[in-house]
């Protein structure tokens with residue numbers, strides 16, 4: 001849209017003037033915050049009929065019934081008030097026990113575990129307690145859209161550290177070193193990765209740890225997809241030598257237990273960090289949703305079989321979608337975690353935004369352009385496979401039709417037979 005153009009009946013200049021007038025009240029931080037590149041596609045898709053979407057980054061499972069029942073029971077039992085600010089003690093204990101069992105790390109439920117409103121709140125708190133205005137955070141990308149936005153919201157400056165498909169989306173010690181200044185405070189990592197599905201090898205984890213140690217940086221490790229790994233083992237960053245004391249690990253119930261709407265996440269970190277985060281949390285939130293905490297308690301105590309059932313199902317869909325992309329000539333890095341595939345669209349001759357817009361318009365298939373997750377995502381698209389196998393097959397059919405229509409691939413025998 002250019003000045004002078006009209007949008008409906010409204011002149012663009014008038015809209016721009018109105019925005020400027022409103023913005024005079026708002027902080028520069030908020031005015032400068034870019035809208036999420038993901039939302040736009042959902043908004044467009046929502047206006048269309050018969051859309052197939054691989055855009056949504058949340059489980060298609062409903063929360064397992066025993067966990068739902070625990071949440072419902074808590075209401076019937078009259079647990080409708082606030083809880084202790086840091087979260088119900090039994091839940092903090094359950095989280096500490098689960099982490100000890102899985103990783104051999106012990107956190108004190110009294111002051112090293114904090115229950116939050118999803119990893120979203122935990123991430124903001126972690127950044128807010130570390131950053132003074134102008135401090136820098138190394139943000140490994142492509143990454144979750146909130147990462148740079150929340151660094152800015154917390155007063156800091158995100159310094160993006162790119163990764164590439166050629167290097168299996170592994171961040172290297174050198175890439176981090178090259179971006180360190182006197183203002184660098186922390187490294188923000190998120191593996192298994194949204195959007196690439198990459199996990200970090202031990203060798204690369206050790207490189208990150210070495211930089212953190214040498215440069216005295218804090219590591220914020222968002223491990224929300226820790227339970228969703230395939231033919232691989234998840235390594236909790238704090239288990240690396242010397243890292244427990246300088247790492248804030250974030251995780252939660254949303255993805256592993258299909259509990260996005262219950263809004264429960266948690267932080268495990270040395271008490272200096274958790275107590276600082278607690279200071280803000282008690283003013284901002286009081287306590288995470290009470291019903292959600294009771295449901296989460298059931299999940300950490302008895303949810304293992306449910307997690308494993310969902311993980312195996314994602315694994316089947318992962319193979320289906322990755323094979324499909326590769327068969328259609330869109331080279332797809334093999335994701336080892338989370339529920340996203342991140343194929344390259346380099347051979348289509350289109351940029352990722354045009355590709356997604358035209359695909360949505362002509363085939364009503366919603367994927368997300370890689371650039372929404374950072375500059376190094378250009379030339380890729382994100383496809384979530386947290387959806388039924390039939391939906392994935394239909395998505396691949398539509399994609400094939402699109403690629404044939406653009407002359408990227410020749411029609412396959414199957415495609416020619418189908419109407």
Ligand SMILES: Cc1ncc(COP(=O)(O)O)c(C=O)c1O
Nearest residue numbers: 057118119120144194252254265
């Ligand atoms: C990497 C990552 N971190 C955090 C979140 C937000 O999680 P929560 O629902 O716990 O706030 C998401 C959601 O998509 C994510 O992909």
